[in-house]
Amino acid sequence: MRLDVKDATFAYKGNEYVFEGLTFSVREGDLLSILGPNGCGKTTLVKCLCGMLDLKEGEILLNGKDIRSLKTIDIAKNIGYIAQEHDPTFPYTVLEVVLMGRAPHLGWFSLPSEKDIKIAEEALELVGISHLKNRPYTEISGGERQLTLIARFLAQQPKILLMDEPTSHLDLKNRIFILETARKFADDGFCVIMTTHLPNQALNYSNRIILMGKEKAIAVGSVEEVMTEENLSKAYGVDIRILSVNDQDGNEMRLCIPVKCGKGVVWDDA
Amino acid sequence: MVIKIPKLHSMIFLVAMPLLIFLTSLCIGRYPIPLQTVIAILVSKILPTHSEFPKIMETVIFQVRLPRVVAGALVGASLALSGASFQGLFRNPLVSAQILGVTSGAGFGAAIAILLSGEPVLTQVSAFAFGIIAVGLAYLISRTYRSPSTLTLVLAGIIIGALFSALTSLVKYVADPYERLPSIAFWLMGSLSMISIGDVFWMLPPIILGATVLMLIRWRINILSMGEEEAQALGVNVERLKLTIVACSTLMTAAAVSVSGIVGWVGLVIPHIGRMLVGPDHKVLLPASIAIGSSYLMIVDDIARTLTVSEIPLGILTAIVGAPFFAYLMRKRMVGWR
Numbered sequence: 001m002r003l004d005v006k007d008a009t010f011a012y013k014g015n016e017y018v019f020e021g022l023t024f025s026v027r028e029g030d031l032l033s034i035l036g037p038n039g040c041g042k043t044t045l046v047k048c049l050c051g052m053l054d055l056k057e058g059e060i061l062l063n064g065k066d067i068r069s070l071k072t073i074d075i076a077k078n079i080g081y082i083a084q085e086h087d088p089t090f091p092y093t094v095l096e097v098v099l100m101g102r103a104p105h106l107g108w109f110s111l112p113s114e115k116d117i118k119i120a121e122e123a124l125e126l127v128g129i130s131h132l133k134n135r136p137y138t139e140i141s142g143g144e145r146q147l148t149l150i151a152r153f154l155a156q157q158p159k160i161l162l163m164d165e166p167t168s169h170l171d172l173k174n175r176i177f178i179l180e181t182a183r184k185f186a187d188d189g190f191c192v193i194m195t196t197h198l199p200n201q202a203l204n205y206s207n208r209i210i211l212m213g214k215e216k217a218i219a220v221g222s223v224e225e226v227m228t229e230e231n232l233s234k235a236y237g238v239d240i241r242i243l244s245v246n247d248q249d250g251n252e253m254r255l256c257i258p259v260k261c262g263k264g265v266v267w268d269d270a
Numbered sequence: 271m272v273i274k275i276p277k278l279h280s281m282i283f284l285v286a287m288p289l290l291i292f293l294t295s296l297c298i299g300r301y302p303i304p305l306q307t308v309i310a311i312l313v314s315k316i317l318p319t320h321s322e323f324p325k326i327m328e329t330v331i332f333q334v335r336l337p338r339v340v341a342g343a344l345v346g347a348s349l350a351l352s353g354a355s356f357q358g359l360f361r362n363p364l365v366s367a368q369i370l371g372v373t374s375g376a377g378f379g380a381a382i383a384i385l386l387s388g389e390p391v392l393t394q395v396s397a398f399a400f401g402i403i404a405v406g407l408a409y410l411i412s413r414t415y416r417s418p419s420t421l422t423l424v425l426a427g428i429i430i431g432a433l434f435s436a437l438t439s440l441v442k443y444v445a446d447p448y449e450r451l452p453s454i455a456f457w458l459m460g461s462l463s464m465i466s467i468g469d470v471f472w473m474l475p476p477i478i479l480g481a482t483v484l485m486l487i488r489w490r491i492n493i494l495s496m497g498e499e500e501a502q503a504l505g506v507n508v509e510r511l512k513l514t515i516v517a518c519s520t521l522m523t524a525a526a527v528s529v530s531g532i533v534g535w536v537g538l539v540i541p542h543i544g545r546m547l548v549g550p551d552h553k554v555l556l557p558a559s560i561a562i563g564s565s566y567l568m569i570v571d572d573i574a575r576t577l578t579v580s581e582i583p584l585g586i587l588t589a590i591v592g593a594p595f596f597a598y599l600m601r602k603r604m605v606g607w608r
Contacts, residue, residue: 047499050503052499052502052503071507072502072505072506072507072508073505073506073507074505075505076503076504076505077505079503080503081503083497083499083500083503086497086500087497088496089361089362089363089495089496090358090361090363090495090545090550091549091550092492092550092551093549093551096492096551097496100492100493100496100504101504103490103493103504103505103506104504104505106489108486108487108490109486109487110489111488111489111553112489156504
């Protein structure tokens with residue numbers, strides 16, 4: 001399982017490039033963070049990766065095949081997508097929402113079978129929210145909703161997980177839980193791609209990073225290559241220092257801190 | 271709020287209710303017939319029996335009541351089923367199949383046919399055709415937009431609806447005020463009083479076709495109702511699914527309306543009652559809407575033909591009953607969305 005992006009360029013109109021000449025590849029075991037300030041085109045890139053938007057130039061290869069040549073259903077068998085904004089209309093139960101993940105495996109005229117219900121229930125079990133099974137999806141918390149969508153991804157059974165700002169509406173504890181789940185998925189052999197505007201999330205959880213600035217990606221590669229003070233300061237337009245601290249067990253942890261007038265600024269981050 | 275009814279009970283209820291109302295509707299009228307006689311007459315058509323009943327009762331049942339009650343059930347089921355499907359498609363509990371202009375188109379088709387000929391068959395064909403033409407136009411207009419979405423489809427539907435309403439007014443304006451104009455006005459109010467067995471056969475094929483396809487794809491409406499991008503990410507061919515739902519719902523509504531005239535509120539209110547009883551899952555909501563919609567329209571039509579000496583137009587009654595009931599549901603917070 002691999003996803004290769006070659007010279008990807010995208011523009012909504014004319015020559016106003018959202019990103020230009022972007023090249024990278026990810027495979028199973030990778031956790032790729034797409035990092036950058038608001039409005040730099042992270043969501044656009046994610047939508048290109050799952051075939052919702054077409055590149056202006058360049059190509060995206062899913063297991064060596066151009067994504068434009070693949071059917072929606074074949075993309076869905078390989079790539080699961082969890083959008084940032086989600087506005088539910090009808091109060092489906094959590095189980096009904098997770099069952100929707102079975103869609104790419106079912107024919108046009110079929111209803112989910114007992115087997116599909118079992119797969120959905122196992123997925124709920126795996127993310128630890130079996131107790132929410134019959135609750136309306138509209139009445140659970142933001143964190144629980146994110147977990148429901150992760151369970152839906154598991155029921156869908158693809159190999160690549162795309163998450164757009166998965167932690168944006170969550171409190172501290174839920175953020176850490178989602179990030180650790182993402183890390184665990186990568187360790188278990190999934191390929192996880194997520195966007196974030198918070199450098200510390202990218203720094204501490206991912207092994208590959210795309211740092212995006214306005215119009216152009218600033219750096220692509222491993223954490224060490226990308227996460228330099230110079231690159232980050234350029235991307236965010238403020239001075240950023242990277243500090244190294246030890247946790248209680250003596251493990252090294254790194255922290256990005258924006259600096260203004262010689263003072264560290266408190267940064268809303270987990 | 272969803273009223274919790276055990277699954278099996280609601281299933282029995284949803285099958286038994288329309289059947290019971292169907293039989294009762296055959297009994298009542300200006301010439302009341304006891305239930306056992308109705309059953310005996312119905313059975314005598316299928317099995318050779320020795321039961322005795324006056325010939326006139328058989329005539330009343332087969333010539334007058336049966337076509338009318340069956341038509342009522344079909345119209346109610348069609349409007350409710352297409353309404354429930356459209357609410358899922360547009361992710362909006364305030365729409366019904368009318369939103370894309372099918373009834374405005376049908377109204378115009380009927381009006382122009384009444385103006386030009388007055389032949390009932392022609393009126394029906396014209397109403398059916400213009401209902402479908404209106405939605406077809408709305409769909410084409412929405413496709414000309416740079417990035418077609420359900421919102422542009424709704425806007426196109428509103429445009430087409432307004433256009434055909436204006437055209438209908440124009441037809442009424444030029445129509446002869448002593449003969450043609452009242453016919454047009456009555457048609458637009460909706461009624462099942464002129465129904466014949468031929469009308470039932472005429473509306474059956476499109477309704478069965480549309481209903482069958484919608485019932486087959488009903489689980490996919492759940493996925494579409496989560497949003498178009500979400501559905502696409504789950505491997506659904508969104509454009510094709512949308513077109514299928516629009517085509518089937520339009521086919522059914524146009525066929526129903528071409529026989530009954532314009533009957534409002536059914537497609538809007540019934541799906542809400544369905545959600546109260548069985549929840550929002552379209553897998554069970556669609557069959558429930560068929561059962562409740564057919565029951566509702568049979569009852570309302572019973573009222574229309576028995577309440578006063580002269581008939582009350584059906585479309586007026588569905589609104590008079592439907593609007594306050596919907597307000598009641600909203601007040602009780604029993605309308606299930608969000």
